Amino acid sequence: MLNTLSSRNSNEITSLAIGKFDGMHLAHFKLLEHLDSQGAILSIHTQAPRMLTPHKESHTNIPIFYVDLARIKNLSGKAFVEFLTRHFRTLKRIVVGYDFKFGKDRKFSASDLYTLCADKEIIIVPEYKIHDLGVHSSIIKECITTGNIPIANLLLGRIYTIYAHTTTGQNIGSRELYPTINLVCNDYILPQDGVYASMCKFDEIWYESVSFVGNRLSTDREFSIETHILGRSIPTLPPYLTLGFVQKIRENRHFDTLQSLKDQITKDIDTATHILRTINTKTP
Numbered sequence: 001m002l003n004t005l006s007s008r009n010s011n012e013i014t015s016l017a018i019g020k021f022d023g024m025h026l027a028h029f030k031l032l033e034h035l036d037s038q039g040a041i042l043s044i045h046t047q048a049p050r051m052l053t054p055h056k057e058s059h060t061n062i063p064i065f066y067v068d069l070a071r072i073k074n075l076s077g078k079a080f081v082e083f084l085t086r087h088f089r090t091l092k093r094i095v096v097g098y099d100f101k102f103g104k105d106r107k108f109s110a111s112d113l114y115t116l117c118a119d120k121e122i123i124i125v126p127e128y129k130i131h132d133l134g135v136h137s138s139i140i141k142e143c144i145t146t147g148n149i150p151i152a153n154l155l156l157g158r159i160y161t162i163y164a165h166t167t168t169g170q171n172i173g174s175r176e177l178y179p180t181i182n183l184v185c186n187d188y189i190l191p192q193d194g195v196y197a198s199m200c201k202f203d204e205i206w207y208e209s210v211s212f213v214g215n216r217l218s219t220d221r222e223f224s225i226e227t228h229i230l231g232r233s234i235p236t237l238p239p240y241l242t243l244g245f246v247q248k249i250r251e252n253r254h255f256d257t258l259q260s261l262k263d264q265i266t267k268d269i270d271t272a273t274h275i276l277r278t279i280n281t282k283t284p
Contacts, residue, residue, distance in 0.1 A: 002087055006063035008040060013063070015039040015093035016084070019100065020137070023052030024059040026157045027097070027128040027135035032062055034095045034123045042084075044069050052137060052144075054187040055163060077108040081116045093121040100124075130154060147192035147248040159199060159244040159283060162188040164225065166237050177262045178269070180212070180226035181237065190225070193252040196245045197272035199283060200227050202238035206283055210265075210272035211243060217254040218261050228265075230273055244283060247275050 002010060017031040021043040032041070040063040043056075047070075058064055065087075072080060080102050084091060094117060100110040113122045128135045135155045143152035144160060153159050164183035181200075193214030200209045211227040227243055249271050255261035 003066040004064060006040070006065070008063040010040075010065060010087050011089045013038055013040045013088045014090050015095065016042050016088055016091055017095040018042045018044070019097055020044050020046060021053075021064075022046075022137045023140055023156060024057070025135055025137065025140060025155050026130070027155075029060075029157065030128045031095050031097060031125050032060065034093070034125065035062065036093065038090075039093075040065060040088075042067065044072070050187060050189045052140065052160070052189055057163075059158070072102075074104045075102075077103040077112055077116050080108070081113075084117075091120065093123065095123045095125065098124055098126050141189050144189050144191050144245075147194060149191060149196065149245045149247055153246070159246055160191075161201075161242050161244040161283075162190070163240065163242050164188075165240055177258065178228045178265055179233075180228045181234070181241065183225040183227065183241070183243065185225060191245050191248070195249045195252070195268050197247045197249055197275040197279075198227060199244040199246060199276070200229065200241050201244070201283070202241040207232060208273070208276045209243075210249070210268050211245070212252075214252040217252060218256075218258070228269070230269060230276075246279060249275075 004010075015035045015038065017035055017039070019028065019031065021028055021041060032039075041060075043064055043066050045066050045068050056064070056066065072083060075083060084094070094113060096110045096113065098110060102108050108116075110124045133139065133155070140152045140155050143149070143155070149160065162185050164185035167182050167184050191213050196211045196213070198209045198211040200207050208230040209227045210230065211225070213225050215221050215223050249268055253264075255264065
């Protein structure tokens with residue numbers, strides 16, 4: 001019933017942080033501060049069309065165990081606790097957020113753990129805020145989809161990244177504009193359409209870039225994710241890369257000619273270069 005990418009045995013775990021952990025943001029790390037040296041994460045996996053971390057990116061060295069929500073959502077409160085003690089036999093401490101719910105129809109709240117797990121130490125972590133803004137995955141998703149990338153990155157504690165497959169595009173860029181790497185990404189939350197100062201990574205190296213998300217209004221009107229690496233030529237296209245968004249530069253627009261589009265891209269490159277040289281970007 002449990003899945004893990006860790007070599008740690010679940011029966012060795014003495015403290016456990018429980019939650020969905022989509023995005024692994026700063027509020028999640030506040031929970032992890034309460035784990036001991038034998039601590040682990042129990043991530044409750046839900047099926048969603050797009051997520052912040054759909055491929056179980058951890059952004060932490062703490063062991064993570066995964067369970068599908070469908071397997072536990074109809075359990076009673078008592079049965080949920082029995083599930084925990086059955087899979088984590090040496091468990092002594094449970095750490096959850098203030099808004100944690102469990103059991104059938106989410107009838108049980110974090111405080112119910114005090115009664116149901118009377119023999120365990122229960123730590124309920126209060127809401128974590130930055131500048132009076134609560135740090136939640138839903139808020140981060142809203143910031144990303146509205147183009148407010150700096151706030152999303154602030155709440156994440158790192159730049160927001162997607163992992164994408166590279167593909168061939170129209171080849172207009174390499175012939176008449178600027179060469180770009182075209183990406184296919186179907187399972188991550190994507191930023192609002194527009195042009196972004198960005199960072200991309202492949203072969204374990206981070207590169208500064210400028211990226212486009214949206215329909216190509218000036219050519220074929222098809223949806224596209226493209227990134228142009230600043231100041232470098234990439235002779236061999238990597239099969240996959242990580243793309244991180246730093247700041248939105250402008251909205252998606254239609255241009256009457258390829259020359260006017262190229263002139264704007266030149267300005268976008270200058271803007272992205274300035275942003276990336278002046279902003280402290282923390283890559284994962």
